[in-house]
Amino acid sequence: xxxxxxxxxxxxxxxxxxxxxxxxxxxxxxxxxxxxxxxxxxxxxxxxxxxxxxxxxxxxxxxxxxxxxxxxxxxxxxxxxxxxxxxxxxxxxxxxxxxxxxxxxxxxxxxxxxxxxxxxxxxxxxxxxxxxxxxxxxxxxxxxxxxxxxxxxxxxxxxxxxxxxxxxxxxxxxxxxxxxxxxx
Amino acid sequence: xxxxxxxxxxxxxxxxxxxxxxxxxxxxxxxxxxxxxxxxxxxxxxxxxxxxxxxxxxxxxxxxxxxxxxxxxxxxxxxxxxxxxxxxxxxxxxxxxxxxxxxxxxxxxxxxxxxxxxxxxxxxxxxxxxxxxxxxxxxxxxxxxxxxxxxxxxxxxxxxxxxxxxxxxxxxxxxxxxxxxxxxxxxxxxxxxxxxxxxxxxxxxxxxxxxxxxxxxxxxxxxxxxxxx
Amino acid sequence: xxxxxxxxxxxxxxxxxxxxxxxxxxxxxxxxxxxxxxxxxxxxxxxxxxxxxxxxxxxxxxxxxxxxxxxxxxxxxxxxxxxxxxxxxxxxxxxxxxxxxxxxxxxxxxxxxxxxxxxxxxxxxxxxxxxxxxxxxxxxxxxxxxxxxxxxxxxxxxxxxxxxxxxxxxxxxxxxxxxxxxxxxxxxxxxxxxxxxxxxxxxxxxxxxxxxxxxxxxxxxxxxxxxxxxxxxxxxxxxxxxxxxxxxxxxxxxxxxxxxxxxxxxxxxxxxxxxxxxxxxxxxxxxxxxxxxxxxxxxxxxxxxxxxxxxxxxxxxxxxxxxxxxxxxxxxxxxxxxxxxxxxxxxxxxxxxxxxxxxxxxxxxxxxx
Ligand code: SF4
Numbered sequence: 001x002x003x004x005x006x007x008x009x010x011x012x013x014x015x016x017x018x019x020x021x022x023x024x025x026x027x028x029x030x031x032x033x034x035x036x037x038x039x040x041x042x043x044x045x046x047x048x049x050x051x052x053x054x055x056x057x058x059x060x061x062x063x064x065x066x067x068x069x070x071x072x073x074x075x076x077x078x079x080x081x082x083x084x085x086x087x088x089x090x091x092x093x094x095x096x097x098x099x100x101x102x103x104x105x106x107x108x109x110x111x112x113x114x115x116x117x118x119x120x121x122x123x124x125x126x127x128x129x130x131x132x133x134x135x136x137x138x139x140x141x142x143x144x145x146x147x148x149x150x151x152x153x154x155x156x157x158x159x160x161x162x163x164x165x166x167x168x169x170x171x172x173x174x175x176x177x178x179x180x181x182x183x184x
Numbered sequence: 185x186x187x188x189x190x191x192x193x194x195x196x197x198x199x200x201x202x203x204x205x206x207x208x209x210x211x212x213x214x215x216x217x218x219x220x221x222x223x224x225x226x227x228x229x230x231x232x233x234x235x236x237x238x239x240x241x242x243x244x245x246x247x248x249x250x251x252x253x254x255x256x257x258x259x260x261x262x263x264x265x266x267x268x269x270x271x272x273x274x275x276x277x278x279x280x281x282x283x284x285x286x287x288x289x290x291x292x293x294x295x296x297x298x299x300x301x302x303x304x305x306x307x308x309x310x311x312x313x314x315x316x317x318x319x320x321x322x323x324x325x326x327x328x329x330x331x332x333x334x335x336x337x338x339x340x341x342x343x344x345x346x347x348x349x350x351x352x353x354x355x356x357x358x359x360x361x362x363x364x365x366x367x368x369x370x371x372x373x374x375x376x377x378x379x380x381x382x383x384x385x386x387x388x389x390x391x392x393x394x395x396x397x398x399x400x401x402x403x404x405x406x407x408x409x410x411x412x413x
Numbered sequence: 414x415x416x417x418x419x420x421x422x423x424x425x426x427x428x429x430x431x432x433x434x435x436x437x438x439x440x441x442x443x444x445x446x447x448x449x450x451x452x453x454x455x456x457x458x459x460x461x462x463x464x465x466x467x468x469x470x471x472x473x474x475x476x477x478x479x480x481x482x483x484x485x486x487x488x489x490x491x492x493x494x495x496x497x498x499x500x501x502x503x504x505x506x507x508x509x510x511x512x513x514x515x516x517x518x519x520x521x522x523x524x525x526x527x528x529x530x531x532x533x534x535x536x537x538x539x540x541x542x543x544x545x546x547x548x549x550x551x552x553x554x555x556x557x558x559x560x561x562x563x564x565x566x567x568x569x570x571x572x573x574x575x576x577x578x579x580x581x582x583x584x585x586x587x588x589x590x591x592x593x594x595x596x597x598x599x600x601x602x603x604x605x606x607x608x609x610x611x612x613x614x615x616x617x618x619x620x621x622x623x624x625x626x627x628x629x630x631x632x633x634x635x636x637x638x639x640x641x642x643x644x645x646x647x648x649x650x651x652x653x654x655x656x657x658x659x660x661x662x663x664x665x666x667x668x669x670x671x672x673x674x675x676x677x678x679x680x681x682x683x684x685x686x687x688x689x690x691x692x693x694x695x696x697x698x699x700x701x702x703x704x705x706x707x708x709x710x711x712x713x714x715x716x717x718x719x720x721x722x723x724x725x726x727x728x729x730x731x732x733x734x735x736x737x738x739x740x741x742x743x744x745x746x747x748x749x750x751x752x753x754x755x756x757x758x759x760x761x762x763x764x765x766x767x768x769x770x771x772x773x774x775x776x777x778x779x780x781x782x
Contacts, residue, residue, distance in 0.1 A: 049429075051429055052435060053435070053436060053458065054435075054458060054460075054484065054777075054778055055480060055484035055565055055566070055778065057435070058484065058485065058528070058565055059564070059565060061528075061532075061547075062547060062550070062551070062554075062564075065531075065543065065544065065547030065548075065550075065551075066544050066545075066547040066548040066551065067547070067548070067551045081429075091458075092458070092460060094456070094457055094458060094459055094460065096456055096457050096459065097428065097436055097457045097458070100428050100429065100436075100457070104429055126476070126477065126480055126481075127460055127461075127465070127480075127481070129465075129468070130461075130464060130465050130467075130468045131460070131461050131464070131465055132461050132464065133459045133460060133461045134460055134461070151480070151566065152564070152565050152566065154564065
């Protein structure tokens with residue numbers, strides 16, 4: 001989601017620079033390269049929110065622990081949503097918890113990503129039938145970028161999910177889209 | 185701690201059970217009643233077996249083929265593997281105080297307080313255990329299903345405070361005299377009591393609203409962040 | 414001099430808080446730095462397990478017990494459900510299966526306590542403990558995986574035994590791990606037990622007396638740290654716990670340090686139990702023949718308990734003779750321990766909240782079910 005700021009809001013220096021570059025002949029290539037560099041930086045330092053809901057959070061902890069060591073991929077957990085780029089919804093989300101997850105997601109600065117870990121977060125998992133308190137899928141309240149299946153997914157699966165997210169970030173064209181939208 | 189004399193289930197010395205029933209004649213020993221029913225059932229089975237034998241012999245004497253043996257039946261009598269007592273509501277508080285304070289019982293540990301919904305009636309259940317004597321006991325109190333009310337025991341065992349709140353939340357049992365009877369697991373505005381057998385789930389209004397906001401985001405007509413209620 | 418007006422402050426912690434170990438919300442009333450009252454707000458992980466169990470047969474309930482209850486002690490939950498059902502239905506269990514169950518439950522206890530120690534280390538600022546504990550926990554996960562196929566959720570126990578026999582060579586690996594682990598345990602002691610920072614943050618903090626422990630129904634390591642000599646494995650022995658020799662560690666101080674020591678001692682005892690079981694284990698069947706998967710449990714009621722890593726886990730099972738139970742009441746140890754927390758915290762400082770909360774080792778899925 002790209003939000004075009006309302007008139008009068010200050011833009012980051014890099015964006016002002018890009019705007020100038022964009023107008024030069026052949027500047028498009030430069031913008032794309034800058035975009036690639038930015039994406040590379042973003043993808044290699046995804047900071048998730050330390051936020052575990054249920055059993056899947058144990059596997060998330062193991063993934064950050066000694067053997068699997070997610071730090072290798074630049075994934076360093078942060079304790080507050082204001083510093084996080086990624087929220088890993090690890091586990092089942094109850095109806096009582098849904099507004100809280102939504103609020104946390106809203107508190108994160110753009111660009112932000114969501115990994116839904118485990119079948120509970122994806123669709124309610126084993127708590128789908130005869131159940132009155134579990135949300136049937138976290139994507140009814142927040143948008144999800146990568147779904148990791150499993151109950152619980154192994155740490156390897158989570159790592160795969162993070163790599164997929166990196167790929168996705170690498171392909172993003174935020175700046176270009178934004179310039180186009182502004183030009184249109 | 186000495187191991188329980190009945191390792192797989194609960195244990196209460198028979199003399200104590202007798203003492204309890206002597207002190208409170210209204211109290212019914214569920215296991216006792218079940219045992220009587222089971223004995224009656226077994227007597228009946230023996231009787232049928234005996235009659236069948238007679239028939240077989242009669243058939244033999246008359247030279248006819250032997251009749252079919254009766255079908256083996258399972259008793260429909262409930263088993264109580266933990267000592268269980270049914271206590272009427274009127275003497276409930278007295279019984280609980282007695283069980284806690286009597287030196288021979290000393291049931292100072294309340295494991296849980298809960299309820300069972302039998303569709304046509306409702307029972308409140310309590311499990312008591314003694315850290316001194318290591319014997320245990322299930323107490324069941326029948327309550328009115330349409331308007332379940334029972335005096336609280338949270339002044340006798342502090343742990344009952346939360347257990348009673350939970351039972352209120354899930355079954356709607358009102359504990360009279362409880363200091364702080366609120367929902368504990370579900371949200372305050374939840375409709376109904378989910379562990380009752382006739383519960384029907386309904387989405388809370390705010391969840392519907394939240395899903396609507398999300399839907400409008402998906403379809404690209406979301407209101408700006410600041411304008412959300 | 415005019416006296417300053419003071420006011421109580423209500424501090425909200427959670428439901429998302431890095432050290433509340435899951436989705437717990439604490440409403441702390443503060444007088445300056447001092448805690449006046451703590452009100453836990455729970456239910457953020459209430460997954461309606463008791464209701465769901467009424468609609469599933471006993472074998473399906475094993476899988477549900479893994480997930481819906483205390484997920485750090487999945488095998489102990491399976492045992493809790495099975496103990497109730499098997500007691501009510503008189504299901505025979507072969508000897509070898511009993512030993513296998515005991516070994517796995519103790520391994521599960523080790524894994525659970527290790528995770529607790531690691532996260533408690535993070536809470537108190539000892540990050541090394543987390544890394545070390547995760548290292549050993551992975552080895553236990555490997556042992557689990559080799560037999561049950563799962564790391565966290567196993568669905569390994571069945572009515573009348575276990576699903577499969579141990580793979581070849583497993584016992585040797587397990588024995589090797591136990592010896593390795595005993596050395597590691599000494600290492601933890603060297604890292605933490607004598608550490609002045611560790612002691613300063615835990616000793617004398619969050620005291621729960623024996624009387625309070627009984628009144629609040631505290632159980633497991635919390636009760637044993639307060640001097641209540643009680644372990645379900647001793648008082649209501651199940652499986653082969655009456656055939657192995659082990660101690661129940663009891664401390665009388667009732668503070669966080671005592672709770673830490675109880676768990677450390679328990680890990681040593683668990684290792685001893687595993688080693689004894691490995692020695693005594695007979696050959697033979699691991700699953701009783703002719704126990705159907707959709708067993709009809711005869712009508713009746715039973716209350717049985719097992720010792721989970723967090724304490725006395727009780728199941729009140731009511732059956733009306735069908736394939737599914739009529740009512741399952743799960744008496745969760747964390748639920749009562751969390752209630753005791755309200756008493757433990759009174760009068761301590763804000764900075765102790767985390768130390769006390771971590772020391773009772775709650776699992777929110779167990780609290781809320
Ligand atoms: S997907 Fe499985 S492991 Fe993950 S939270 Fe749900 S039940 Fe637990």
